[in-house]
Amino acid sequence: MSAEDKKLMLELEGVSLSYHSKKTSFTQGTHHVLNNVSLKLYEGETLGVIGKNGCGKTTILRLMAGILAPTRGTVKTRPGKTASLLTLGLGFKADLSGRDNALLSAMLQGSSKKQAQTFLEEIKAFSELGDSFEEPVKTYSSGMRSRLGFTTALITHVDILLIDEVLSVGDAHFRQKAQRAMKERIGSDQTVVFVSHTDSQVKDLCDRAIWLHEAEIGSQGPVADVLEDYRAHIKSMNMSKAAN
Amino acid sequence: MALRADASRFFLGYIWWILEPLLFVAVFYVVFNIILDSRKADFLVFLMCGKLTFIWFSKSVSNASNSIVSSKGLIGKIDIPKTMFPMTMIQQAAYKQVVVFILLFGVLFAYDYSVTLTWLWIAPVIVVNYLMIVACSFVGAYLVCLMRDFSLVITLGMTFLLFTSGIFWDVRDLGSPEKTEAVLAYNPLAFILDAYRQILMYQTPPDMAHLMLIGFVSVIVIVFMGVLLQRSSKFLALKALTS
Numbered sequence: 276m277s278a279e280d281k282k283l284m285l286e287l288e289g290v291s292l293s294y295h296s297k298k299t300s301f302t303q304g305t306h307h308v309l310n311n312v313s314l315k316l317y318e319g320e321t322l323g324v325i326g327k328n329g330c331g332k333t334t335i336l337r338l339m340a341g342i343l344a345p346t347r348g349t350v351k352t353r354p355g356k357t358a359s360l361l362t363l364g365l366g367f368k369a370d371l372s373g374r375d376n377a378l379l380s381a382m383l384q385g386s387s388k389k390q391a392q393t394f395l396e397e398i399k400a401f402s403e404l405g406d407s408f409e410e411p412v413k414t415y416s417s418g419m420r421s422r423l424g425f426t427t428a429l430i431t432h433v434d435i436l437l438i439d440e441v442l443s444v445g446d447a448h449f450r451q452k453a454q455r456a457m458k459e460r461i462g463s464d465q466t467v468v469f470v471s472h473t474d475s476q477v478k479d480l481c482d483r484a485i486w487l488h489e490a491e492i493g494s495q496g497p498v499a500d501v502l503e504d505y506r507a508h509i510k511s512m513n514m515s516k517a518a519n
Numbered sequence: 520m521a522l523r524a525d526a527s528r529f530f531l532g533y534i535w536w537i538l539e540p541l542l543f544v545a546v547f548y549v550v551f552n553i554i555l556d557s558r559k560a561d562f563l564v565f566l567m568c569g570k571l572t573f574i575w576f577s578k579s580v581s582n583a584s585n586s587i588v589s590s591k592g593l594i595g596k597i598d599i600p601k602t603m604f605p606m607t608m609i610q611q612a613a614y615k616q617v618v619v620f621i622l623l624f625g626v627l628f629a630y631d632y633s634v635t636l637t638w639l640w641i642a643p644v645i646v647v648n649y650l651m652i653v654a655c656s657f658v659g660a661y662l663v664c665l666m667r668d669f670s671l672v673i674t675l676g677m678t679f680l681l682f683t684s685g686i687f688w689d690v691r692d693l694g695s696p697e698k699t700e701a702v703l704a705y706n707p708l709a710f711i712l713d714a715y716r717q718i719l720m721y722q723t724p725p726d727m728a729h730l731m732l733i734g735f736v737s738v739i740v741i742v743f744m745g746v747l748l749q750r751s752s753k754f755l756a757l758k759a760l761t762s
Contacts, residue, residue, distance in 0.1 A: 337595065340598060383599065
């Protein structure tokens with residue numbers, strides 16, 4: 276099935292984002308985070324965004340989620356559809372129990388209190404936190420925290436799921452479980468944008484990919500082609516470094 | 520829930536809600552009554568009426584002003600109305616203030632101040648006080664988000680208000696009635712603090728027209744700032760995330 280057959284969920288048209296920031300006390304610098312980026316996202320597909328750190332991956336997700344507005348260009352979402360970032364530890368309050376935190380997170384991601392309460396047992400079971408679920412989050416290890424965050428984010432439902440490198444959570448056992456759950460979610464009709472700098476995850480999970488390079492789109496299209504460009508670029512970078 | 524978190528963080532928990540403002544009162548009492556010997560009748564009650572309500576105002580406004588920039592983490596992950604951050608702070612402080620007011624009324628009662636129908640005037644004063652807090656908080660939160668430097672200005676402004684609003688001195692005791700008039704007319708906080716005292720200690724209702732004027736201006740500021748915060752939600756998010 277070609278992408279054109281499906282409904283357009285979200286479109287970025289010539290999107291640029293830049294901001295001023297003081298570099299030192301005397302010079303003023305403008306950062307260009309994204310420069311003239313256009314892309315389309317269709318219903319039910321999984322789009323991978325790949326690129327090295329600081330190339331604007333997280334910013335693109337924030338634009339899609341409507342957290343930031345572009346300096347130029349437009350971001351259009353299909354009317355009535357919501358896009359939400361899947362994030363670890365959304366608004367964790369360390370002094371509250373895991374249960375209260377899960378409830379808060381679910382509510383912040385747009386569920387009503389009643390809906391959120393129905394998720395709680397599911398979250399407790401999936402995260403395998405057991406009795407710790409009732410204890411304050413400040414007593415958790417970092418692995419336990421990410422379990423809670425991942426599960427809470429996964430179980431609440433949104434139309435467009437925006438994922439920012441979250442599959443590296445917890446121990447090996449939980450990571451596999453998370454990956455499976457993620458695949459299940461992606462395999463269903465869920466529309467997903469997935470951001471990562473590890474190409475194997477993109478290869479495993481995505482239908483289509485975009486490579487962001489220095490604030491612009493390096494290439495986009497089928498996953499294999501994009502990854503090839505990305506790898507070639509990394510190779511050439513390493514070569515030039517070695518040459519120096 | 521943030522309240523529950525707040526309370527569980529400290530060993531004494533909820534007790535701090537009362538203890539902290541009381542300690543402030545104690546400090547002022549020691550300085551002005553014992554060291555400086557102000558010789559005002561019922562100085563303790565006089566001080567509590569002023570100081571306890573001033574703390575409510577200053578704490579709410581300074582916390583609320585910094586609330587947007589200090590919630591960076593949350594702002595980067597979800598698009599929520601930016602008025603929510605100052606409002607959470609204001610509500611938290613308001614709940615605590617209920618406890619403090621009960622304490623204040625208790626002290627007045629213990630000091631044999633007669634509880635009459637005049638006390639009902641306290642309700643509109645509290646409402647206007649609250650509206651003032653919301654208005655100032657919205658302005659503060661917006662400014663601090665625009666430029667962090669405003670945070671310092673606000674701290675300074677609070678100190679200024681602390682000295683100019685008649686907390687440890689009586690506005691009605693300034694020597695010249697013109698001066699009293701001027702302070703009450705141009706410093707709404709001084710007017711509000713004085714209104715509390717007049718009602719609770721001297722059974723005198725406040726100047727209703729002036730009270731309504733303060734309330735009215737506050738509402739206009741709240742509506743204007745509310746719309747502005749809403750409109751510039753994404754701009755503020757960028758500011759909070761990048762500055």
